[in-house]
Amino acid sequence: MLQRHGTVPLYLQLARHLQDRIDGRDLPPGAQLPSESELADRYAVNRLTVRQAVAELDRAGAVEIRRGIGTFVRTPPTQVSVDVSPRSQRIAPGGPAAPADPAAPADPAAPQPDPATARVERVLRTADAAEGEATRALGLPPGRVRRLDTLIDPGGSPLAVSSYWLAADLLPAVLPALEETANLAAALHRVLGEPVRYAWRAFSATAADLTDAPLLGVPTGHPLLVREGVSCTADGTPVYFVRRRLRGDAVRFVLHYQD
Structure with a gap:
């Protein structure tokens, strides 16, 4: 799944893979991401790689990190309707x-x-x-x-x-x-x-x-x-x-x- 000898860093590959899961609703809005250790085991990477990947997703606005609780997929914004010609x-x-x-x-x-x-x-x-x-x-x-x-x-x-x-x-x-x-x-x-x-x-x-x-x-x-x-x-x-x-x-x- 992750290319060990490619030119793209592992943390970025992992971030993109998690982003794809979010976009595909495999991880729907409000869902909690697996823990660092679970992701590290699942993708055979160290926890620092996982931490870097999650930080990229947080920077991109895809997830919300709640200290001491976990990381969650951001929920859609509230809708306000405006009628325009x-x-x-x-x-x-x-x-x-x-x-x-x-x-x-x-x-x-x-x-x-x-x-x-x-x-x-x-x-x-x-x-x-x-x-x-x-x-x-x-x-x-x-x-x-x-x-x-x-x-x-x-x-x-x-x-x-x-x-x-x-x-x-x-x-x-x-x-x-x-x-x-x-x-x-x-x-x-x-x-x-x-x-x-x-x-x-x-x-x-x-x-x-x-x-x-x-x-x-x-x-x-x-x-x-x-x-x-x-x-x-x-x-x-x-x-x-x-x-x-x-x-x-x-x-x-x-x-x-x-x-």
């Missing part, structure tokens, strides 16, 4: 968010497309579905869902890592369209023949973990903003679930309360 959903690169356009399209539920310069997505990987919330949101069994990870790097400067979950049968057509458009919403519009719209979005904060940190060019534990939610077709059919992690030092969100 979809007409204001757009990106203004390099400046404040643009105000709602009085000449917006007749369909008020359709978000404005992002400017091409604001979001340039490139595929990092595709994988089987592993997020229960995503598959439930799509109303599909895990075997019919695939995960697509992309990096948003306008101008070659990493800004955000996105994980999308969508129907497996969409992926073969979406990948070449995404290669051409550099924007998943535009790619899906091309594939489906109709625009997708936001059903809901949630905002929270986290720390850069052992996977996202090197992709975004930030240290482990760097503050990230998280935007996640579902987008759907005009009839309300869910198309994808997204969880986007954005550099907290490079992005801000502005909510417009008036059309």
Whole structure:
């Protein structure tokens, strides 16, 4: 399981393995991690290696160390709902968010497309579905869902890592369209023949973990903003679930309360 003669230190390999277990809900929110001695025995490493691995997870915000009690997987944040007009959903690169356009399209539920310069997505990987919330949101069994990870790097400067979950049968057509458009919403519009719209979005904060940190060019534990939610077709059919992690030092969100 751990590579004894590889270039990645054992403590970092162990931290990434535990992070994978947390992400896959093998260690769900609130669960207590095995003790140092149990982890040391299970992975055939010394306790110092375990201590370093847990410290990395703590720095990344994945676990909480309670002195004298144990180490626990952090629980999700409390949700606060805010209703916002979809007409204001757009990106203004390099400046404040643009105000709602009085000449917006007749369909008020359709978000404005992002400017091409604001979001340039490139595929990092595709994988089987592993997020229960995503598959439930799509109303599909895990075997019919695939995960697509992309990096948003306008101008070659990493800004955000996105994980999308969508129907497996969409992926073969979406990948070449995404290669051409550099924007998943535009790619899906091309594939489906109709625009997708936001059903809901949630905002929270986290720390850069052992996977996202090197992709975004930030240290482990760097503050990230998280935007996640579902987008759907005009009839309300869910198309994808997204969880986007954005550099907290490079992005801000502005909510417009008036059309």
